[in-house]
Every structure is written in structure tokens, then in C-alpha cells.
Amino acid sequence: MPELPDVEVFRRYLNSTALHQTIRETDVRAQGILEDLTPTKLQSQLKGRQLESTDRHGKYLFARLDNDDWIVFHFGMTGFLRYFQNGQQAPGHTRALFSFENGYHLAFVLQRKLGKIALTPNVRSYVKKQGLGPDALDRDFGLEDFKEALKGTRSSIKSALMDQERIAGIGNIYSDEILFQARLSPRTRASQLGNRSLEALFQAVKEVLSTAIDSQADPGRMPGHYLLPHREKEGRCPICQTEMKSEKIAGRTSYYCPHHQK
DNA sequence: ACATTGACCTGAGAGC
DNA sequence: TGCTCTCAGGTCAATG
Numbered sequence: 001m002p003e004l005p006d007v008e009v010f011r012r013y014l015n016s017t018a019l020h021q022t023i024r025e026t027d028v029r030a031q032g033i034l035e036d037l038t039p040t041k042l043q044s045q046l047k048g049r050q051l052e053s054t055d056r057h058g059k060y061l062f063a064r065l066d067n068d069d070w071i072v073f074h075f076g077m078t079g080f081l082r083y084f085q086n087g088q089q090a091p092g093h094t095r096a097l098f099s100f101e102n103g104y105h106l107a108f109v110l111q112r113k114l115g116k117i118a119l120t121p122n123v124r125s126y127v128k129k130q131g132l133g134p135d136a137l138d139r140d141f142g143l144e145d146f147k148e149a150l151k152g153t154r155s156s157i158k159s160a161l162m163d164q165e166r167i168a169g170i171g172n173i174y175s176d177e178i179l180f181q182a183r184l185s186p187r188t189r190a191s192q193l194g195n196r197s198l199e200a201l202f203q204a205v206k207e208v209l210s211t212a213i214d215s216q217a218d219p220g221r222m223p224g225h226y227l228l229p230h231r232e233k234e235g236r237c238p239i240c241q242t243e244m245k246s247e248k249i250a251g252r253t254s255y256y257c258p259h260h261q262k
Numbered sequence: 263a264c265a266t267t268g269a270c271c272t273g274a275g276a277g278c
Numbered sequence: 279t280g281c282t283c284t285c286a287g288g289t290c291a292a293t294g
Binding site for chain 3 (some may be wrong): 002003059074075076077078112114162164173174252253
């Protein structure tokens with residue numbers, strides 16, 4: 001779930017729910033998700049503060065506090081946020097709970113404990129520390145930057161797209177969709193791509209990610225010519241009805257249309 | 263430099 | 279019903 005589009009949807013959700021309310025307490029229910037942080041420190045840093053704004057880089061969500069520190073959220077494979085009112089039950093697998101003085105709560109939910117929460121004084125420095133490449137949807141990330149990011153590798157294009165140090169935000173699911181829209185086989189070497197292919201791929205990156213956000217990252221709402229709703233065994237290409245192939249590429253199960261992606 | 267594998271975690275779903 | 283097996287949208291380290 002949590003690739004760039006999902007995290008952007010979470011960011012907007014946080015914006016429309018949990019901003020500008022005083023934090024009463026924090027409850028960490030799985031200590032392992034804290035990065036360089038203890039529950040006590042988190043509580044002391046957050047208590048009495050408010051969330052003022054948000055940012056996102058790749059799959060990372062940042063929420064700025066009114067002392068200009070930032071909370072960092074990473075959602076692993078299964079994470080999401082849920083805002084709810086006093087009296088309602090916290091969702092299952094709530095790993096951290098932020099309670100506000102207005103009687104509402106923001107739950108950080110992970111089924112598998114692969115996500116994390118951190119604090120940082122500065123988004124840029126955190127991004128740098130993680131070694132993340134440019135955010136795939138950043139307006140300043142243009143075709144030339146894209147070509148630059150894919151330079152100097154002999155790996156498959158699938159692997160290069162998912163490499164967060166090259167470009168931040170694309171994971172297994174959306175790399176499949178991007179490659180389908182660009183009509184490229186996931187096994188193609190990144191270094192083999194000519195200018196036309198690189199341009200098509202770049203367009204696909206921007207188009208797929210922004211369309212996914214517009215669709216609330218919900219495959220059921222995506223355009224009819226998208227692969228994602230058919231990304232399952234025995235699924236068929238939405239264009240030619242050929243049965244989708246699936247195989248492990250770059251360590252991840254990948255789906256593609258053998259007719260359209262050669 | 264690459265690909266591959268296993269670890270980290272937990273649960274859903276399939277198959278028996 | 280209940281057991282076992284496989285698999286899952288991410289990342290990291292170790293290995294070949």
C-alpha cells in the first residue's frame with residue numbers, strides 16, 4: 001500500500017484532520033517502531049504541541065510541530081493513519097496513538113511492524129541521512145533529472161525505478177503500472193533505454209503517480225486502461241485481454257502484459 | 263555492481 | 279474447524 005501515492009493520500013488526510021490541535025499525550029504500543037527515540041522522549045517532545053503543517057518525500061511523511069521539529073512517519077508495507085473520536089475503539093494494530101485535547105486521536109496503524117516513527121529538526125537533513133533521491137512528483141524533478149537518476153546502472157529498469165536512492169517514492173506496485181503505461185518490459189536494462197523510451201517512461205512516472213493520487217490510491221477508482229485492477233493471477237491485460245504474466249524480478253513479484261511489454 | 267536470499271513482523275487466504 | 283503453507287504494497291544486511 002504505502003508507496004508515494006498512498007503516502008500523499010495519508011498526508012492530505014492528516015492535513016484535513018489532525019492539524020492545529022494541542023497534543024495531550026502519546027502512547028507508543030510497539031517500541032520497536034521508534035527510530036533513535038524512546039517513548040518518554042517522544043512524549044516530552046510532543047506534549048502540549050500542535051501539528052502545524054505537513055510535507056512528504058517519497059514514501060516518507062513529515063508533520064511539523066509548532067516548535068519547528070518534525071515527526072517522521074514511514075509506513076512499511078501495511079501502514080496507514082486513522083483519526084477518530086473519544087469513545088471509538090482504536091483500530092487493530094495501532095502501534096502509536098496521538099491524543100489531542102479536543103477528544104480526538106490519531107492512530108498510526110501497522111499490521112506488520114515494518115514502519116517507523118522518528119523526530120528530526122529538518123526534513124532536508126532527514127532525507128539526506130536516508131540517502132533518498134529526488135521525490136518522483138517534485139515539480140523540479142524533470143526529464144533531465146530523471147535521465148540523470150537512471151544513469152550508471154546495469155540493473156533492470158524495474159529495479160532502478162524502485163531504488164529509493166535514485167528516485168524516491170516508487171515501489172513494487174507502481175513500478176508495474178508505470179512500466180505497463182510506458183510499454184516497457186520490467187527486465188529491460190535501464191542502460192538500454194533510448195531517448196524515446198526514457199521520455200515515455202518519465203511521462204508515465206508523472207502520469208501514473210498523479211492519477212493514482214487523484215484516485216485516492218484506490219485501484220477500483222483508477223482509469224480503465226490501468227494495470228493495477230488486473231494485477232492478480234489470471235488477471236488480463238485491460239487493452240488486449242492477454243493473460244498477465246507474473247514472475248520475480250528484482251526480488252519482487254512483478255506483473256506485466258507479455259504482448260504490450262517486450 | 264548486481265541479483266538473490268533471508269530477516270524483520272503479522273495475518274489473510276488457500277489447500278488439506 | 280483447524281492446521282499448515284505461502285504470500286504480502288518496504289528496507290536492510292549478508293552472500294554469491
